[in-house]
Amino acid sequence: MVYIKRDEQGRVIAAALEPDGEGWTQAKSDEPDVAVFARALTSGDAGLADTDLSLVRVLEDVIDLLVERSVIRFTDLPAAAQEKLNVRRGARASRRLNLLDDDNGLL
Known part of the structure; x- marks a missing residue:
């Protein structure tokens, strides 16, 4: 209540x-x-939430870059962070595949 x-x-x-x-x-x-x-x-939080969403994408890219350049290992991240990143990677990969689906006439 x-x-x-x-x-x-x-x-x-x-x-x-x-x-x-x-x-x-x-x-x-x-x-x-x-x-x-x-x-x-x-109402004041809406702008902050919008920047949070774009910041998440930036952080994903930074983590990928650090792993790619062997600055950190993916396994150095906490298990919960690894799981969340893997879920997001899978979702992003799925979206890319859907965009390339020739059967629907999409690019």
């Missing part, structure tokens, strides 16, 4: 999973004010 706190004008100024002191009320799941408040909090 989510609890909200409102200002004198009735606008949502805080949200929490547990009430912390006085002035908190239980929010209804379909309350539009809560959705507006949540969007306002996360």
Whole structure:
């Protein structure tokens, strides 16, 4: 359950999973004010998330380059990192193969 706190004008100024002191009320799941408040909090993160996605690709390329030049070994990376990189490599390879599929008239 989510609890909200409102200002004198009735606008949502805080949200929490547990009430912390006085002035908190239980929010209804379909309350539009809560959705507006949540969007306002996360709107600044959208640009950061976009750069995170492109940074992931850059990091993959840097890791591949370091391994290729024998600066590091792939097995030096933690097992979880190796697994994630292998999954991404497989997904990227699959996308490349789909782009080259002559049966669908694609390049």
